[in-house]
Amino acid sequence: MQRHHRIRSSRRRFLQTYPPMLASLALVTCARKSSTVGLSPQAQGLTPTPACGDLPTAALTAGPFYTPNSPQRKSLLEPGIAGVAIPLTGQVLSRNCTPIANSLVDFWQANDQGEYDNNGYTLRGHQFTDAEGRYWLETIVPGIYPGRTRHIHVKVQAANQPILTTQLYLPEEPLNQGDFLFRPELVMTVQNQGNEKQASFNFVLDVNG
Numbered sequence: 045m046q047r048h049h050r051i052r053s054s055r056r057r058f059l060q061t062y063p064p065m066l067a068s069l070a071l072v073t074c075a076r077k078s079s080t081v082g083l084s085p086q087a088q089g090l091t092p093t094p095a096c097g098d099l100p101t102a103a104l105t106a107g108p109f110y111t112p113n114s115p116q117r118k119s120l121l122e123p124g125i126a127g128v129a130i131p132l133t134g135q136v137l138s139r140n141c142t143p144i145a146n147s148l149v150d151f152w153q154a155n156d157q158g159e160y161d162n163n164g165y166t167l168r169g170h171q172f173t174d175a176e177g178r179y180w181l182e183t184i185v186p187g188i189y190p191g192r193t194r195h196i197h198v199k200v201q202a203a204n205q206p207i208l209t210t211q212l213y214l215p216e217e218p219l220n221q222g223d224f225l226f227r228p229e230l231v232m233t234v235q236n237q238g239n240e241k242q243a244s245f246n247f248v249l250d251v252n253g
């Protein structure tokens with residue numbers, strides 16, 4: 045088996061800090077986890093996203109729409125699905141930045157109308173990271189639904205390790221700051237090239253290695 049290279053990245057993404065979030069959203073059924081975010085009041089309202097070597101990726105509730113046993117696939121696109129395509133790529137890393145091969149990455153999300161398929165597996169799928177810990181997802185920008193900003197749900201699990209359940213967000217979404225589940229460090233890096241989008245996010249699991 046190929047030996048994994050340790051990656052020590054000093055690059056940090058800087059994301060906008062949002063003002064204190066509104067506390068009451070009656071339509072959201074799940075409570076935010078109680079961990080705090082180490083946001084520092086840095087210049088111009090910008091704060092660094094935790095990189096591997098710092099904190100593991102923050103956990104967030106799965107919410108009420110997770111369906112187990114999703115199909116194994118890297119593309120959630122299929123006939124009848126409308127919306128703006130957004131490929132999402134990244135790595136699953138340990139706390140000391142080692143890529144974790146064969147990690148389970150299980151995505152689910154709403155369609156562009158903010159609706160989940162709770163009877164089937166539309167816009168649901170899992171995959172396993174490659175030898176460099178990489179995953180690749182082909183999906184669409186999720187729609188909004190009452191009480192929530194746009195988000196993609198995901199569960200990430202290295203073999204024989206606890207499951208990380210969290211949610212990914214898009215930058216510069218008007219509803220981000222009003223969504224009490226929103227966490228700035230869970231914002232994907234999104235590049236816009238014309239009408240095309242490309243998103244990336246690295247997961248850091250609370251495992252050694």
Ligand SMILES: [Fe+2]
Nearest residue numbers: 107109195197
């Ligand atoms: Fe959701």
